[in-house]
Amino acid sequence: MVAQGDNLVIEAAVTPGAITAATAGDAEDTALASRLQQSATYTINGTTGATAIIQHRDAGTNSYGVTIAVTLEWPFGDASSPALDNPAKLGSVDLSDFAVTVTQLDGTTNP
DSSP, X not given: OEEESSSEEEEEXXXXXXXXXXXXXXXXXXXXXXXXXXXXXXXXXXXXXXEEEEEEOSSSEEEOOOOEEEEOOXXXXXXXXXXXXXXXXXXXXXXXXXXXXXXXXXXXXXO
16 A cells, blocks of 8 residues: 555455355355354454554655455354354355455544
């Protein structure tokens, strides 16, 4: 991402909820998508959460690397297992709907 201008504040965000069943209506795929969705962790530039703020405070032009990581964990063995694990074990999911947005915010009123 490249920014130029005074007092720019940029919000980078990843779309939570983008884990979907590989085949709509397939019970195993739907079960797996539900299981993984509950445990997804989003990290942007080392900050846990689905959004992060990047500040650009000078008039020069700067480039900013934005690193987004999504960690999917199978919450195997939690209080819901095996009732939720067994139906999901042969499922497939589609991760192609993950979207990243970059939005300029008002730099005079945001952090």
